[in-house]
Amino acid sequence: MSKTKSKFKFTNESVDPQMISDMDKLSEMSDEVVLSICDSIFRLFTNTSLKITDSIEKLAKVYSLNSSALTSPFRGALFFFNLSLKKKLMPSSIKKDLETFGLSEDISQKISDKWKTNFISLSRIIGHQTLNVNRLIDMDWRFGVTASSDDLSSIGSTYLQLKFIIDNESGQSNKKYEVEGLHVELDLPQFYDFLTEMQKANNTLQLFLK
Secondary structure, three states, X not given: OOOOOOOOOOOOOOOOHHHHHHHHHHHHOOHHHHHHHHHHHHHHHHOOOOOHHHHHHHHHXXXXXXXXXXXXXXXXXXXXXXXXXXXXXXXHHHHHHHHHOOOOHHHHHHHHHHXXXXXXXHHHHHHHOOOOOOOEEEEEEEEEEOOOOOOHHHOOOEEEEEEEEEEOOOXXXXXXXXXXXXXXXXXXXXXXXXXXXXXXXXXXXXHHHO
């Protein structure tokens, strides 16, 4: 039976071929690297200030590997643990799924032991981070220059006005489709900070689209 058709505990659906490929690459890594990847992912879950790309680059330096070679196994393990955490899998289920993915019994046991050690803190953090996210439908923007103000120092300064059009659907099946406009005004330094954060988000997104 192919892995895409195998019965896993972390999902009730067929596993995406890309994830199978990512986990195959994880199984090809040394035990030390695999355990370090798991530790890095657990730190990402519990510390939201950490970045995925930074974690991969740090591991690459420690083990003298190309960061691109770590991207796929890291991505596969990240998806696996994220879905496993949402289903609150027991360590025995983690071990079984990892073995089904092709990892050895020994490394699967070591990872499930780490899962057992970190499970309570991970569950607590993930529970607190659960959010309802509204879908962004469209956005509009325009630049302007302050012509008059009570604050003389702000006259002639550049600003950016943003309008986000979001889906205000609450998730209730009987609620009609609604949109809402959110208006934000940023000065130039705030705009560049916003642009930097959007670039970081795009870099992370591209990591999972490779």
